[in-house]
Amino acid sequence: MSELHTAPVPRRNLELVLLLLALSVGAAAFFLVGSSSDSDDTKDFFVQTGVLAGLALLLHIMLRIFAKYADPVILPITVALNALGLAMIHRIDLAKTTSQSMRQLLWTAIAVIIAAIVLWAIRDHRVLRRFTYIALLASIILLLLPMIPGFGVTINGARIWVRLGAFSMQPGELAKITLSIFFAGYLSSNRDLILMAGRKIGPLQLPRRRDMAPMVVAWILSIGVLVVQRDLGSSILFFGLFIVMIYVATARISWVLIGLLMVAAGGVFAATTMSHVTRRVDVWLNAFDPEIYQARGGSMQIVEGLFGMADGGLFGTGLGEGSPYRVPLANSDMIIASFGEELGLIGLTAIILLYMLLISRGLRAALGSRDTFGKLLAAGLSFTLGLQCIVIIGGVTRLIPLTGLATPFMAAGGSSLLANWIIISLLLMISHNSRRPMTGGVGPTDEIATPGATTPKAVKNV
Amino acid sequence: MNDLVLNLFRLGFLVLIWLLVLSIVGAMRRDLVIGTRARTGAPSARALKKNPELAEPEISTRKAVHTLQIVEGPLAGRSIPLQGQPILFGRAQDATVVLEDDYASGRHARLFPQGSRWFIEDLGSTNGTFVGDSQLTRAQPVEPGQRIRIGKTVLELKA
Numbered sequence: 001m002s003e004l005h006t007a008p009v010p011r012r013n014l015e016l017v018l019l020l021l022a023l024s025v026g027a028a029a030f031f032l033v034g035s036s037s038d039s040d041d042t043k044d045f046f047v048q049t050g051v052l053a054g055l056a057l058l059l060h061i062m063l064r065i066f067a068k069y070a071d072p073v074i075l076p077i078t079v080a081l082n083a084l085g086l087a088m089i090h091r092i093d094l095a096k097t098t099s100q101s102m103r104q105l106l107w108t109a110i111a112v113i114i115a116a117i118v119l120w121a122i123r124d125h126r127v128l129r130r131f132t133y134i135a136l137l138a139s140i141i142l143l144l145l146p147m148i149p150g151f152g153v154t155i156n157g158a159r160i161w162v163r164l165g166a167f168s169m170q171p172g173e174l175a176k177i178t179l180s181i182f183f184a185g186y187l188s189s190n191r192d193l194i195l196m197a198g199r200k201i202g203p204l205q206l207p208r209r210r211d212m213a214p215m216v217v218a219w220i221l222s223i224g225v226l227v228v229q230r231d232l233g234s235s236i237l238f239f240g241l242f243i244v245m246i247y248v249a250t251a252r253i254s255w256v257l258i259g260l261l262m263v264a265a266g267g268v269f270a271a272t273t274m275s276h277v278t279r280r281v282d283v284w285l286n287a288f289d290p291e292i293y294q295a296r297g298g299s300m301q302i303v304e305g306l307f308g309m310a311d312g313g314l315f316g317t318g319l320g321e322g323s324p325y326r327v328p329l330a331n332s333d334m335i336i337a338s339f340g341e342e343l344g345l346i347g348l349t350a351i352i353l354l355y356m357l358l359i360s361r362g363l364r365a366a367l368g369s370r371d372t373f374g375k376l377l378a379a380g381l382s383f384t385l386g387l388q389c390i391v392i393i394g395g396v397t398r399l400i401p402l403t404g405l406a407t408p409f410m411a412a413g414g415s416s417l418l419a420n421w422i423i424i425s426l427l428l429m430i431s432h433n434s435r436r437p438m439t440g441g442v443g444p445t446d447e448i449a450t451p452g453a454t455t456p457k458a459v460k461n462v
Numbered sequence: 463m464n465d466l467v468l469n470l471f472r473l474g475f476l477v478l479i480w481l482l483v484l485s486i487v488g489a490m491r492r493d494l495v496i497g498t499r500a501r502t503g504a505p506s507a508r509a510l511k512k513n514p515e516l517a518e519p520e521i522s523t524r525k526a527v528h529t530l531q532i533v534e535g536p537l538a539g540r541s542i543p544l545q546g547q548p549i550l551f552g553r554a555q556d557a558t559v560v561l562e563d564d565y566a567s568g569r570h571a572r573l574f575p576q577g578s579r580w581f582i583e584d585l586g587s588t589n590g591t592f593v594g595d596s597q598l599t600r601a602q603p604v605e606p607g608q609r610i611r612i613g614k615t616v617l618e619l620k621a
Contacts, residue, residue: 014489017485018485018489021482021485022482024478025478025479028475028478032475073489073490076482076486080479080482084479192550192572192585193569195548196548196550196556315472315473316472318469318475319475321472343475343476346476347476347479350480351479354486357483357487357490
């Protein structure tokens with residue numbers, strides 16, 4: 001670990017400048033989308049720009065009051081990505097005469113307000129450590145909710161939705177936060193045990209069998225999600241999250257190897273025995289086969305997306321000038337392909353760089369965090385964002401089989417937007433606590449004082 | 463709208479989005495360096511006055527610590543070489559230093575290196591860990607010659 005000396009400067013004014021720049025990117029996107037449609041109606045432009053600017057400034061003011069030392073670039077990046085997503089969804093709406101963008105704007109508002117409430121209510125991320133096992137319970141409940149008959153619904157072959165009146169939600173999206181809290185809490189308490197015990201075989205130190213238990217539970221959980229809910233994306237996300245967090249906690253390469261072996265075993269099993277996984281792999285490998293292209297649930301979606309991106313070329317067709325609406329799910333799963341078509345390689349590179357910068361800021365907050373729990377939580381949450389990007393962007397560009405994970409902040413879908421905004425508010429909180437000036441002689445691995453350590457009288461252990 | 467204006471808008475938008483990316487990179491340029499002693503900018507004179515602890519630490523003259531000497535307790539007289547690995551004290555059989563002491567907990571305390579110093583951390587023991595006369599509430603750096611007490615055992619770092 002490196003010793004970091006950070007001059008405690010709030011840097012909120014820098015955030016405001018970057019935020020205005022991010023909002024002007026958003027406004028320009030809304031303007032371009034609006035001006036390319038035939039109607040001269042400018043109402044949408046003002047509603048979208050106004051609501052987004054209001055929400056961004058609300059969070060900025062919250063940060064000025066409650067988390068003065070938070071990282072200054074996290075919020076502008078998130079706002080820019082959210083604005084670009086809204087603009088693209090509105091653009092697809094105009095082509096298809098649907099009204100997804102109003103829904104998405106509403107969900108953005110709900111998500112930002114809940115993120116602000118999380119920021120206000122929690123303040124210090126360390127209180128979350130007390131809820132380690134409650135978080136595990138919450139994750140299991142959230143993952144099981146869609147399985148309740150009459151409550152859960154199956155959409156596109158995946159049983160990951162619940163319906164509440166007019167709203168449908170994906171509770172699994174929130175499970176990635178509660179699972180991160182559980183892993184961070186569990187590993188920060190048991191890290192030493194996992195680190196020191198175990199046999200050594202060659203250069204690898206193997207963990208003891210009972211330390212493997214949580215790993216096996218995580219594996220069973222993710223395989224369970226895959227088999228029962230038929231949701232390949234979340235299954236990859238949960239298991240990847242656990243491997244990364246245990247690696248961050250212990251720096252043992254043996255865990256990564258064991259994890260990869262388990263993934264390989266699970267992957268081969270799933271690809272050979274489960275029809276929907278087999279089909280995904282087939283679609284990925286033989287996308288340009290005419291038979292697979294024309295089959296139901298075949299490769300038409302991916303291939304049309306690839307054609308769109310090819311059409312966009314280096315500079316893109318311009319926002320509102322291409323035809324990304326020809327691809328199914330152009331505003332959610334395939335939104336990256338839509339951007340590739342209309343903004344070209346240059347624009348898409350900028351978007352991917354924004355994601356990279358965001359994730360690097362999250363990891364930077366982890367690096368600077370003064371407690372193990374905060375370190376693990378920040379690393380886990382930023383990795384969650386990163387893995388979502390890799391899985392979906394890799395899927396759309398046919399690097400890996402396409403699975404249905406939401407592109408963070410961009411894809412149409414309220415649950416994912418809500419979960420990702422809560423992740424952002426937790427990252428802001430952790431970065432505030434890691435950059436804040438230290439009070440008193442706080443050591444670099446300062447933990448919450450362990451209960452019992454202050455017992456004044458010597459007690460004989462039995 | 464004619465084609466020229468449209469093309470200008472299209473390129474202008476790409477320029478704007480890259481301007482955002484580059485200004486974010488510019489804003490965190492200094493922060494991106496993560497080395498052994500990365501700094502987020504040298505503190506200004508004003509920042510120094512407000513936070514004296516940010517001043518350049520004087521080059522330490524202390525020698526590297528090599529051994530851990532057990533001064534009192536059942537294992538008195540023994541010394542343990544320090545090799546950059548954390549050391550676990552306790553009655554548990556998997557501890558690095560197994561303490562045969564009724565006043566020590568199974569997993570009592572941990573001594574670990576960080577940067578050029580060694581830190582002692584209590585692992586939630588029943589009777590606590592003491593450096594000098596004060597009980598540990600958090601991980602704390604230990605200097606050579608300071609007495610660390612765990613149950614009946616007293617330890618000292620030696621250069």
